[in-house]
Amino acid sequence: MTFLRALILAAVVAVLTGVVAVVAVNVPVHWAVLMALPAGSVTLAGGLLSGNFDADWTAEPEPPTASVTLHATFLTERLERSVIDQYRFTSRVQPRLRRIATAALRGDLNTPGAKEKLGPELHHLLTAPDAQLPNPKTFATLMRRLEDLC
Numbered sequence: 001m002t003f004l005r006a007l008i009l010a011a012v013v014a015v016l017t018g019v020v021a022v023v024a025v026n027v028p029v030h031w032a033v034l035m036a037l038p039a040g041s042v043t044l045a046g047g048l049l050s051g052n053f054d055a056d057w058t059a060e061p062e063p064p065t066a067s068v069t070l071h072a073t074f075l076t077e078r079l080e081r082s083v084i085d086q087y088r089f090t091s092r093v094q095p096r097l098r099r100i101a102t103a104a105l106r107g108d109l110n111t112p113g114a115k116e117k118l119g120p121e122l123h124h125l126l127t128a129p130d131a132q133l134p135n136p137k138t139f140a141t142l143m144r145r146l147e148d149l150c
Contacts, residue, residue: 006047014040083133090129097146098126104149119145 001009014036021032082089098109101122105114115123122142125131133139 001047001050009047010040010044013043
């Protein structure tokens with residue numbers, strides 16, 4: 001709870017305590033004020049300390065750095081260009097993906113075992129000279145499959 005909210009809550013509790021003391025118990029006003037001060041003080045302390053004792057075991061997320069955002073932007077731009085320019089895909093994107101898959105499988109991509117592990121779509125994307133970049137959802141699915149192999 002913020003300091004302002006705790007202060008407002010303490011003031012409300014103190015005023016209500018004073019009003020109840022004067023109206024219901026017929027206490028003189030100066031004694032009602034003296035009774036309301038401890039109630040307001042305890043409420044203020046409780047309001048200020050209320051959030052400090054809650055256990056929060058979740059890790060704080062890392063804020064994205066400028067380099068990560070910049071890298072993601074460049075990657076998105078390169079993939080967009082690869083959809084339009086087939087040569088860009090086969091000369092830049094496909095060889096890098098092929099290196100990742102080769103390292104993950106620890107061997108040649110043209111073996112029957114590699115074809116089975118990669119699946120027909122991913123294998124075609126990595127090895128075919130006329131392969132084209134699929135739509136973003138399909139590409140994301142294929143990249144998750146490649147990531148699972150790593």
